[in-house]
Amino acid sequence: MKLIDLNPDGGIGANSMYLRLGDFHLLIDAGLNPKKSGRQAAPDFRPLQGVQLDLVLLTHCHLDHLGAMPLALRDQPHPPVVMALPSHKLAPRMLHNSASVMEREREEHGTPDYPLYTHEEVDRVAKRFYGHPFGQPRKFTGAHDEIEFTLHSGGHIPGAAGIEIVHKRRRIFITGDVLFAAQRTLPGANFPHHHIDVLITETTRGLNGRALGRGRAEEAIRLVDTINATLRRGGSVLIPVFALGRMQELLAVLHDARKFNRLDDAPIFASGLGLEICHLFDDISRKTNLIHFTRQILKDLKVKTVPRDLVPGKEPPGQGIYVISSGMMVENTPSYALAPGLVRDEKHSICFVGYCDPDTPGGQLLATRPGEEFLFEAVDIRTRIRAPVTRFDLSGHADREELLEYAAMITPHTVVVTHGDASSREWFKERLPSRLPHHSKVLDPAPLQVYPV
Ligand SMILES: [Zn+2]
Numbered sequence: 001m002k003l004i005d006l007n008p009d010g011g012i013g014a015n016s017m018y019l020r021l022g023d024f025h026l027l028i029d030a031g032l033n034p035k036k037s038g039r040q041a042a043p044d045f046r047p048l049q050g051v052q053l054d055l056v057l058l059t060h061c062h063l064d065h066l067g068a069m070p071l072a073l074r075d076q077p078h079p080p081v082v083m084a085l086p087s088h089k090l091a092p093r094m095l096h097n098s099a100s101v102m103e104r105e106r107e108e109h110g111t112p113d114y115p116l117y118t119h120e121e122v123d124r125v126a127k128r129f130y131g132h133p134f135g136q137p138r139k140f141t142g143a144h145d146e147i148e149f150t151l152h153s154g155g156h157i158p159g160a161a162g163i164e165i166v167h168k169r170r171r172i173f174i175t176g177d178v179l180f181a182a183q184r185t186l187p188g189a190n191f192p193h194h195h196i197d198v199l200i201t202e203t204t205r206g207l208n209g210r211a212l213g214r215g216r217a218e219e220a221i222r223l224v225d226t227i228n229a230t231l232r233r234g235g236s237v238l239i240p241v242f243a244l245g246r247m248q249e250l251l252a253v254l255h256d257a258r259k260f261n262r263l264d265d266a267p268i269f270a271s272g273l274g275l276e277i278c279h280l281f282d283d284i285s286r287k288t289n290l291i292h293f294t295r296q297i298l299k300d301l302k303v304k305t306v307p308r309d310l311v312p313g314k315e316p317p318g319q320g321i322y323v324i325s326s327g328m329m330v331e332n333t334p335s336y337a338l339a340p341g342l343v344r345d346e347k348h349s350i351c352f353v354g355y356c357d358p359d360t361p362g363g364q365l366l367a368t369r370p371g372e373e374f375l376f377e378a379v380d381i382r383t384r385i386r387a388p389v390t391r392f393d394l395s396g397h398a399d400r401e402e403l404l405e406y407a408a409m410i411t412p413h414t415v416v417v418t419h420g421d422a423s424s425r426e427w428f429k430e431r432l433p434s435r436l437p438h439h440s441k442v443l444d445p446a447p448l449q450v451y452p453v
């Protein structure tokens, strides 16, 4: 097998990987880097020039995996894009939203290259998307060779899949983004337990282990306590979330707390795309038993749409709980617009509940100490941090120890570490060898280089 990581910057960004298995040409994911804009945010597809892909497989619909799919398909008129059934419902919605955001950014900020694709192109490529059920092996014959693939539910968000591939007698497994623990809205990953030859694993949380006594249930209670304390002192709470997955999970957690009278009464606001996804989740819930989310949660909590035109630096439009995107508080998003008005007053709270890249405004804010100054560069607001900024360990990614356990169980001869920043990958590279069979190798592929595996 040959492998090329097409993510030009490495780490978590424009996730995309090309695999050549004999004469079978396979692409896994084609994402956009949330920290970059314009063409810079896309994978580097140059190694695919002159290659006719046989098949594209999608692990899940977060934009760091899906956002560049129309670009990947532009020079590849043939291959279908196969994904889990929930992803098949979500993918067109996510891509249309991405096209709208790019159009708006071009109008408002003159971002060159934008939009990278149009709504029309999204409609066209969506016709090549196919949903496939979990756990069912499927033979796929390409132009010159064939493989068998199976999707295994990955727990991370609805539709998230680990992908098992068999070529000749070799077994390859790609974790995609994975969470082994069950969430309120979704069961944990259901990954194969048998021997795998090559494991391609995510490493998002390599940098941080889970602190003792900080299990998911305890963290949810600590979050609700923080919300109540903030509301009681007259403040508002900002919970930055990804619109797909984290938002619905958080709303379900708040719904439980309210049901058992543990959450004080206050208006709850959510952002537009996340609310649309709530309705898609409701639909998937009705038709499958893959997730547990109904729109009744929105009704019971009386969730309102956050105003689109939040003015950065102003007080929030009313006291409340703001469950809004983006999760890493990147520029030009509702959470980024609301944060400057909140952090300068100690009565408010900002609660991070998912992974935050250290280079994003969310990651930088978490690294800033109370009383220090913080610059919201994109809106040119410098302010002292007075409100408590807290991290809650409710991430959608597996703990690093769990990923090690999993790798040890399936006894791979090669582990490829991806989807984690350099220090996270380093943690895995140090620890994996003692957990693997004797001759196993760990590979940390440099971007755009060809590796025989
Ligand atoms: Zn993801």
Ligand SMILES: [Zn+2]
Pocket: 012, 062, 064, 065, 177, 419
């Ligand atoms: Zn990801």
